[in-house]
Amino acid sequence: METLLPKFDSVFSIDCVIFGFDDGELKILLIERNKEPFKDWWALPGYIVEQDESIDHAAERILYELTGLRDIYMDQFYTFGDVNRHPQGRVITVAYYAMIRLNGNKELRPISNYVSKAVWTSVNDLPKLAFDHEKIFSRGFEKIRNKISYQPIAFELLPEKFTLTQLQQLYEVILSKKLDKRNFRKKMLNYGILKELDEKQKGVSYRAAKLYKFDKRKYSKLFQKELTFGK
Amino acid sequence: METLLPKFDSVFSIDCVIFGFDDGELKILLIERNKEPFKDWWALPGYIVEQDESIDHAAERILYELTGLRDIYMDQFYTFGDVNRHPQGRVITVAYYAMIRLNGNKELRPISNYVSKAVWTSVNDLPKLAFDHEKIFSRGFEKIRNKISYQPIAFELLPEKFTLTQLQQLYEVILSKKLDKRNFRKKMLNYGILKELDEKQKGVSYRAAKLYKFDKRKYSKLFQKELTFGK
DNA sequence: TTACTTAGTGTAAAATATACACACTATATT
DNA sequence: AATATAGTGTGTATATTTTACACTAAGTAA
Known part of the structure; x- marks a missing residue:
């Protein structure tokens, strides 16, 4: 590599807001930090990008x-680049989010000793977080709240087989809003992206x-049309 | 600053996709580069973030x-972080976009000698661009196309006083789609965010x-409600 | 005055969104 | 066996929004 570019005493990092849904509660993944700064604080899973890997x-x-x-x-949703967000230097972080199925038992086994443990925590019950992670979380939450309003992404959070009530609860949690059961069902079933099973x-x-x-094939078709303004 | 963080031979940069609307055409702002690499190529306006400034x-x-x-x-819309996007080293770029009024005469007078000139270019007639700037432009265009479908952002591109036909043309250009005049007017006027003037x-x-x-006050009110799902 | 160009307008049909309440069914309890 | 409990599952009328579609009015230029 040539060196025409100025050197820069700064790092890129990644922070992740990982959503899960369990027990009727929307949760995110937190780690307990095992290193300074913010040792023993809760934080979003995040670390430094290596020189030779894509973000x-x-x-x-x-x-x-x-x-x-x-x-x-994961999808990236925002890049945080204020000057003093990290106490030890200039750190710009690209924040990613994902929504995953908890299937009751996604095991959390940190490999790195940079964290002492990782746990799922209800978004309604978050502890104080390290750095500006509360800000990052808020923006991530906002992101999925917006997204769910125009894309049925909720399925990613549910087990493979789910009831309509579970689906509705999830919408209610994300939108922070009660929904009408009949209208909700009508709407969801009308999308035509649910397959009714012979099981209870x-x-x-x-x-x-x-x-x-959830019927992925039909889902993708639905999204050809999208975007209002008929003619 | 302490030095617990590893040094990182990399830089942050910014690239801007600035949209304007003129003559019935959607345009973006390009610069002609005056420095290697890609000397004399067209590119998005972009440069390196200083150590002590926010992005x-x-x-x-x-x-x-x-x-x-x-x-x-400007708003940021995506961060590009592939390893080899810059020939001289690791450069992660945060892409920003904006939509601005061209008022016929936004003067373009580059201050830096890093560029030889800056011009408005129709998005339908773009030259080959330096680096991965075509990719960045595409994503920016996608961004405003999506956004306009649920937020009336088009006003930012028009002169302060505009006709409904101009507004419609702009929508048509961004959506790449013909719209029906009567339906378009009905819809726009129904939003209640347009103030009819006594002028022609x-x-x-x-x-x-x-x-x-465009009536900003009413516009913000409109966006309190937003997001579907009544009850 | 005529020809030309764009502005401006209405309606019916279809699709979607909303508000709202009660009977059914599987299980657990006595 | 009877009963209580808790959540499932359903229908309809109304309002709103979306769509398709074509002609007349107004102003300018010759």
């Missing part, structure tokens, strides 16, 4: 090293609900 | 130095159209 790659690697989660597809919920002490699956 | 600030400064445009409010177009060799103004 997308860095995001995947860092999430894996800090939480043990692999093969999570099990282990509940009341009438069991039908299970549904 | 938002850098965006403003860089746009000014490279094109002479001041006080343009001048200097046209046909029936002059009424002029309208």
Whole structure:
């Protein structure tokens, strides 16, 4: 590499806002830091981008090293570049988000000793976070709240088979708003992206609900049309 | 500053996709580079972020130095972080966009000798661009195309007083789609964010159209409600 | 006065969104 | 066996929004 570019005493980092849904609660993944600064504080999983890796790659690697989660597809949503966001120098961070299924048991096993543990925490019950991570989280939450209003992304958070009530609860949590059951069902079923299964919920002490699956094929078709303004 | 953070032989940069609308055409601002690499190539206005300035600030400064445009409010839309996007080293760039009024005469007077000139170029007639700037432009265009579908941002591109036909043309250009005049007018007027003026177009060799103004107050109110899902 | 060019307008049909309440069913409890 | 409990599942009328579609009015230029 030539050196026409000025050197720059700064680093890029990645921070991840990973959403999960469990127990009727929307959660995000937090780590407990094991290093200064902010040792023993809670923080979003985040670390420094290596010199020779793309930021997308860095995001995947860092999430894996800090939480043990692999093969999570993330999208970037904002880059935070204020001068004093990190106490030790100039750090610009690209924030990524993802929504994943918790299947009851996504194991969290940090590889790096940079963190002492990783846990799922309800977004309604977040501790104080290191750095400007509260700001980053808020923007990530805003992002999915917006997105869910025009794309049915909620499925990514649910188990493969889910009931309409679960789906509705998830919408309600993300939108912070009660929805009408009949209208919600009508709307969702009208999208035509749900496949009704021949199965019912099990282990509940009341009438069991039908299970549904998300139909990816039809979903992609739906998104050809998108965007208002007919003619 | 302490030095616990690793040094990193890399730079942050900013690239700007600045949209304007003139003559029924959607344009963006390009510079001709006066320095290697890509000397004499066309490129998006972009340069390196200083150590002690926020990226938002850098965006403003860089746009000014490279094109002479001041006080343009920009939003970031994506960060490009592939490893080999710059031939001289690792450069991660935060891309910003803005939509501005051309008022016929936004003067372009580059301050920096890093560029030899700056010009407005129709998006339908772009030359080959330096670095990965074509990719950056595409994503920026996609961004405003999406955005205009749910937010009436088009006003930012028009002169203060405009006709409904001009507004419609702009929508058509951004959406690459013909729209129906009656439906378009109905919809726009229904938003209630246009103020009809007591003035007409001048200097046209046909029936002059009424002029309208964009009503910012009402616009913000409209955006309280936003987001579907009634109850 | 005529020809030309763009402005400006209405309506019916279809699709979508909203508001709203009660009976059904599976299980657990007595 | 009877009952309580808790969540499932459904229909309809109304309002709103979206779509398709074509002609007349106004101003200018010759």
